[in-house]
Structure formats: C-alpha cells, structure tokens
Amino acid sequence: MKRRKFLEASAVVGAGHAAHEEVHRAHPDWIEQDRDGNVVRHWVMPDMFLTCRFGPYNFEHMPLVVEEVLTRYDVDAVFANRWVEYGSFRVCYCVYCRQLFRERYALDLPREPYSDEPSWKLYMRFYQERIAELWRLWDATCKKTRPGTTFVGKMSVPAGPGVGIADVAGLLKGAQEG
Numbered sequence: 179m180k181r182r183k184f185l186e187a188s189a190v191v192g193a194g195h196a197a198h199e200e201v202h203r204a205h206p207d208w209i210e211q212d213r214d215g216n217v218v219r220h221w222v223m224p225d226m227f228l229t230c231r232f233g234p235y236n237f238e239h240m241p242l243v244v245e246e247v248l249t250r251y252d253v254d255a256v257f258a259n260r261w262v263e264y265g266s267f268r269v270c271y272c273v274y275c276r277q278l279f280r281e282r283y284a285l286d287l288p289r290e291p292y293s294d295e296p297s298w299k300l301y302m303r304f305y306q307e308r309i310a311e312l313w314r315l316w317d318a319t320c321k322k323t324r325p326g327t328t329f330v331g332k333m334s335v336p337a338g339p340g341v342g343i344a345d346v347a348g349l350l351k352g353a354q355e356g
C-alpha cells in the first residue's frame with residue numbers, strides 16, 4: 179500500500195529577521211549594513227535591527243536554533259520565510275557579503291539594486307545561490323538532529339526582476355540530481 183507522509187507538526191523559525199539591541203551589541207557583525215556601513219534597522223519596528231541573510235546569523239547561529247527546536251519538540255518540519263523581496267530589494271554591504279561576493283565574482287557589490295551595473299545581475303545569482311546554500315544547510319541540520327524531518331522554505335511568486343524563488347528551487351533540484 180502506498181504510504182503518504184503528512185507533515186503533522188511544523189516549527190516556524192524567524193529566519194534572519196529582526197534583532198533586538200542586545201543582539202546588535204553582542205554580535206554587530208550579524209546585522210545588515212547599508213552602502214555607507216551603517217547598520218540597518220527594521221522597516222516596521224525601528225527600535226530593532228535587521229540581520230544579514232547571508233552572514234553568520236543564518237549560517238552559524240540559526241542551525242543551533244533549528245537543532246534546539248528539533249531536540250526539544252516533536253515536530254516533522256521547520257519552516258521559515260523571508261526569501262523573496264517585494265519591490266524593496268536592498269543589497270547588504272556587511273563585511274561577509276562584500277567578501278564573499280568579491281571572492282565569487284571578482285567584483286564589488288552593486289551600488290544600487292535594479293541598476294545597469296554588471297554586478298547587479300551577478301548579485302541576483304549570488305542571492306539565489308546563497309539562499310539555496312542556506313536551505314541545504316538547514317535541511318541537513320534537520321536530518322542530522324532528528325532523522326526524517328525536513329526544512330521547508332516559503333515559496334512565493336517572484337516579484338522583483340530576477341529575484342525568483344523558482345530559480346532557487348531550480349538550484350536545489352540541480353544539487354539533488356547532481
């Protein structure tokens with residue numbers, strides 16, 4: 179008989195989103211930066227800070243959170259959103275993003291999103307690749323901590339030019355097949 183697996187319970191984690199002042203003080207390098215090197219505050223809650231999606235907050239700290247959730251709670255999946263931008267796309271200029279982009283593309287980050295700069299198109303690629311890397315990491319963390327569990331990233335209709343989550347899905351699929 180064909181068995182169908184249902185996700186009976188899932189845990190939702192706040193993926194690289196708002197951070198309190200204490201987090202900012204303890205880990206200033208976790209916070210997103212603008213082009214002038216200023217830390218970026220949350221657009222709705224200005225007393226909070228915005229963490230960088232691609233730095234150590236998501237790649238080092240969040241796997242520990244995922245691990246803790248799966249150790250403490252009997253859930254089948256971990257879910258997170260904040261992946262596709264809706265018309266307000268910003269480039270993060272923190273030290274990690276600057277370094278990584280330069281290592282991969284031998285260019286500086288674009289000065290403006292949606293610009294004609296050659297680096298903008300590459301930044302879209304970078305963005306998608308980095309999300310795919312992050313999802314794979316979190317999924318591996320799920321499976322290592324509690325076999326049979328999975329990470330689920332929110333899939334949405336792409337809004338900005340080239341910031342398509344469908345492309346991320348393609349990268350993930352390619353990695354699975356490859």
Ligand SMILES: [Zn+2]
Pocket residue numbers: 210211230231232233270271272273274275276
């Ligand atoms: Zn960054």
